[in-house]
Amino acid sequence: MQFRDLQAQYQKYKAEIDSSIQNVLAEANFIEGKEVKELEEQLADYVGVKHCITCANGTEALSLVLMSWGVNFGDAVFVPDFTFFATGEVVSFSGATPVFVDVCHDTFNIDPLKLEKAIQKTLAEGKLTPKAIIPVDLFGLPANYPEIEKIAKKYNLLILEDGAQGFGGNINGKRACSFGTAATTSFFPAKPLGCYGDGGAIFTDDDSLAETLKSLKVHGRGKDKYDNVRIGVNSRLDTIQAAILKVKLKAFIQHELIDVNRIYDYYQQRLKGVVETPIIPDGYYSSFAQYTIKLKNREVRDGLQKYLKQNGIQTIVYYVKPMHKQMAFTNLQLDDDEFPVSNELSEKALSLPMHPYLKEIEIDKICHSIRHYLSHV
Structure with missing residues (x-):
């Protein structure tokens, strides 16, 4: 997938x-x-x-x-x-x-x-x-x-x-x-x-x-x-x-933006209470470049990613390293303690498949796999 x-x-x-x-x-x-x-x-x-x-x-x-x-x-x-x-x-x-x-825990922004x-x-x-x-x-x-x-x-x-x-x-x-x-x-x-x-x-x-x-x-x-x-x-x-x-712009306006928000609703219905799901503040509307959940810690996140891969489900970690940890910025001599939320998100965040052509049966498989893995850790 x-x-x-x-x-x-x-x-x-x-x-x-x-x-x-x-x-x-x-x-x-x-x-x-x-x-x-x-x-x-x-x-x-x-x-x-x-x-x-x-x-x-x-x-x-x-x-x-x-x-x-x-x-x-x-x-x-x-x-x-x-x-x-x-x-x-x-x-x-x-x-x-x-x-x-540093960023907000709920919105990633x-x-x-x-x-x-x-x-x-x-x-x-x-x-x-x-x-x-x-x-x-x-x-x-x-x-x-x-x-x-x-x-x-x-x-x-x-x-x-x-x-x-x-x-x-x-x-x-x-x-x-x-x-x-x-x-x-x-x-x-x-x-x-x-x-x-x-x-x-x-x-x-x-x-x-x-x-x-x-x-x-x-x-x-x-x-x-x-x-x-x-x-x-x-x-x-x-x-x-x-x-x-x-x-593509025509398709984006006609249905793709609507479709990714419909898929967001499907995910929310199936994953709320299972993992930390994305929060969209009142008055905000997302184009869902990614659908990103948060797990308990790095060990659970990485284990879930490995399990999903074994079941044919591709996921991506955004971002393994926050900016302040990038080697290219070591000259800035930044204090790691100033970025607690970024550090936490880099340990917990996992992005699931998200695009306008995702089928409900595929979402069911993804969510079932997540629930099954987490019930055994």
């Missing part, structure tokens, strides 16, 4: 996807073809922002925004400790310093109370200048933007929403990738909206920022490709991926 069944999705939309790819091949406009612009317009309309700028991948989407903001040496950027490496990596790549913040304490501590130390916050919409659930925005306003900080896993989620109807000054997402194949390779996008209502991003992603281009007004990078979404995403 696959963790995310991309083959089932392809078989359902094979004719449309194949036709879209063939159209690009026939037109032979593989870079910045019309499908890219059409996709950007559709994405911006769905999210509810003025501008969508596509790029090569989700990591570069984050980097491009930090470049546009001039984030550099001496700046502090606040990042959740329990997330994928890229969110902290882009900060270091820009020359700035990532300041990791950055803890606003600890965020403010981290900002105050950074200001008191006086070595770095607080510049931005990068909240992550982990596992499909938007971060607590109502509180984060209050904090950002209080300390005059920029917000860059990392919606790589959150595309499709919302808070009281306001969609993920529309929070903060800018937001990004990833089209990595396993994401809620994924292509058949790498891809990413940036969302913003800021006209000036949008123009700078369009320039930066194509070698700092000015009026044409041989007019370079700034130092940029080469970070474009290719036309074939855009054509694929146009088909």
Whole structure:
């Protein structure tokens, strides 16, 4: 049983996807073809922002925004400790310093109370200048933007929403990738909206920022490709991926987002009281990039994962190492005791198969296997 069944999705939309790819091949406009612009317009309309700028991948989407903001040496950027490496990596790549913040036990997202304490501590130390916050919409659930925005306003900080896993989620109807000054997402194949390779996008209502991003992603281009007004990078979404995403976006809006939330309900009905199941706060809606449970400890978690694998059920541990334990950040000399929740989640969290094409009979098998294993430990 696959963790995310991309083959089932392809078989359902094979004719449309194949036709879209063939159209690009026939037109032979593989870079910045019309499908890219059409996709950007559709994405911006769905999210509810003025501008969508596509790029090569989700990591570069984050980097491009930090470049546009001039984030550099001496700046502090606040990042959740329990997330994928890229969110902290882009900060270091820009020359700035990532300041990791522990997360909430229930939502897995950055803890606003600890965020403010981290900002105050950074200001008191006086070595770095607080510049931005990068909240992550982990596992499909938007971060607590109502509180984060209050904090950002209080300390005059920029917000860059990392919606790589959150595309499709919302808070009281306001969609993920529309929070903060800018937001990004990833089209990595396993994401809620994924292509058949790498891809990413940036969302913003800021006209000036949008123009700078369009320039930066194509070698700092000015009026044409041989007019370079700034130092940029080469970070474009290719036309074939855009054509694929146009088909997938339609499916995502029509039924996939609804289907993963229906599957969430199935899991909740069968696993509540058996394990710690995901909590969705009132007013929040998740796109369920992952369905993540918590077990008693690492031994039980790892044992369950091994047992499920023996029964043909694929699971993944997100994340074995929190950010503060990554070797690449050892120079920051971080105190392990400052991240109790991240440390706990790395020991207890296990993500189960989750995708729009998961069948109820498969969910029954997964949940029966979990109950059976836990009844014997």
